[in-house]
Amino acid sequence: MGIASVVVDVPAKQTDREFDYSIPGKWEHIVQPGMRVIVPFGPRMVQGFITALKNDSNVKKIREVKEILDLEPVLNEELLKLGSWLTEETMCFRITALQAMLPAALKAKYEKVLRISTGREEHLEATVQALFKNKDMISWKDVLESDHAALLQKHVRKGNLEVMYFVKDKLKKKTVRVIQPLLNKEGLEDYAGILPPNARKQYEVLHHFINHPDKIQLRELLEDVRVSNAVVKALIDKGILAEKEEEIYRDPYENRVFKQTEPFILTQEQADALRPVKKSIHDNSHAVFLLYGVTGSGKTEIYLQAIDDVIKKGEEAIMLVPEISLTPQTVKRFKERFGNLVAVMHSGLSIGEKYDEWRKIHRKEVKVVVGARSAIFAPFENLGIIIIDEEHESSYKQEETPRYHAREVAIERAKHHNCPVILGSATPALESFARAKKNVYKLLTLSKRMNESKLPRVDIVDMREELRNGNRSMFSKTLFSKLTDRLEKGEQTVLLLNKRGHSSFVMCRSCGLVTNCPNCDISLTYHRYNDSLKCHYCGHEERMPQACPECGSDHIRFFGTGTQKVEEELAKILPEARVIRMDVDTTSKKGSHERLLNAFQEGHADILLGTQMIAKGLDFPNITLVGVLSADTMLHLPDFRSSEKTFQLLTQVSGRAGRHELPGEVVIQTYTPEHYSIELSGLQDFDVFYEREMYIRRQSHYPPYYYLALINVSHEDLMKAVAVTEKITKYLTASLSPEAIILGPVASPISRINNRYRYQCLIKYKREPELKKQLRTVLEHYQQETAQNLLQISIDMNPQIMM
DNA sequence: CCTAGTTTCCCT
């Protein structure tokens, strides 16, 4: 008899294992590991994944698989194995790991409903019967909201009502309504002749079908003939037209035409860098390459030609790009080279669109996926290369469980497929560069910009000096004069401000009150478009107060500088300048990112003002000036990587200037010009920065010299949070080797989120083979309390941010 | 001894 081992969709410690189910005979020959199933679990039905098939089980009372959800496995053997690896590495539940590898559309939705048991209606009193009026089922959610929950529960016990559970697919196949004529041309003409004279619109619709007898989407028909739905409906009712639903793929790029491009001739440096990659592709040998190339050195062309080789060999490629630079511009470069062999995956797509892109990969209709972090799980079976561009970007680390880093997953997958990984960056993560220096990764260097353009000249302006000279504006003299100069010449400028919102916080000038989030230990941010204050952590939102809630003074004001405020200032000092603002507020709508960039590229604006999202990937020939309004904003964050992040951001944004014929200039405004990460980004000298930062990391026992594990404990009760963290710290100190450095308990940088107090313990270590085991013991120990959700303990192996 | 509220156990 066929038995399936199933991992069920119940993310809890006790259910974090396989359960055996028998396979009904009719499915015996269909089922395979990696398929989703619906299985009975206790009194309800849940979704699960088949992880293995076997012939017998030592479980006595075995139940049957209720339903099979897939005809083909959604996870192949490699991905199932990768799931186990993820579970192990990130210390998450198996089900969480498996679901993380699939598009959200494949996750189940659950519904619990009540129904009157057959023939028991007369046992119910009028109030209960009234609830079921016109309905044969009512949802459990409504029951809980009604005042009759206890009464209904009693009827369930007596058997008058029964509880039913449904497992639904989240996914809906997208359909469109299609209209087609039921008569031939002559029939339509005849009918048009006998239409009453007031049915002008119906006549026009018939005329459309007389000229175009093919089926047409309802939406298009309405647009083409300029009629309303009612007109078409009338013709359908009369039996002249027919309507049907047709399934379609959602293709976010369907209306775009991409001109094919041919591979460029590589420079000597590029060719030298590509050669070892090609060798690895053709020898089927695994290797990790760190492609270290200055901004504008043509890394993308190397990626494209490597992928081209892979496709010619009949294999597939994954190309990861950071979320914020996964712009239509980037996608275009890949679609222009590889046409419809490319699938695209990023968070801007709807659940359905992501699912459709995933299906293209699953059905082997494409050879390349270009995508953000989660695209690393693309279900390719013959991977020939994995490329991670801007590999230092922190968005490659997922900050929710499973807390994986796409770079680690990439290497794990590439080992399985015996294929190369390319990590590309102008400013590699220190960890990566250190590995390259130790020859763990192979270093490939591009030191020159393509078409010989020079790196831009960088001016570092001391804003304290400006203030001393009486300039209180947010623009230094240097930046202002260069701005006016560009404006006169008709060249373009990019202005970077590393903040969002109108102002960072609101403060009362009379009593000094800063408006904080009531649930979190963090100040609220002002958003102008709806005159409100928002918390970026819990989503709390309130109206901007007219007077100080504490002292009643109306001297309540914004502090700090946001993109909106800079925009206003620009309008004052350079009223003739056309400005495009890009930040979370102006790009939240679908397609707005692309629209703004296109407008800028086509020269509809002189200045592009934005947050970090503009630092990457922009490649417009007319940009000759880049201004960084305040370089220090991220420098003073409580994070050991803040220098590295600052250096990377400044170098990246500087690289936007002068990439083509026109030479570029950069102005960096700062209050700490002497800080090495600012000074060295001015010289664009990564190598010196690397040496300097490595020295500090060694001194302070941070990566790459040490590994990190961060334990975060949260509880509504402050004392409890402290006590638990303290206990964990003590336990780990006792059980790990004396070489491990265990810091804590300390309050998290954000010490309260959503009314939960947060404490943490940081472990720095070089080699602790027992660490994961010990951490598991810790989780086990607090299992009861965490299950009740009073206490939360999260563990982040190799954290990217210390919050 | 019954009941309502709470904790623990178990799901194949």
Add this chain to the structure above:
DNA sequence: GGGAAACTAGGC
């Protein structure tokens, strides 16, 4: 995660 069994405390 959630239902049901097991357990506990308070009512008369």
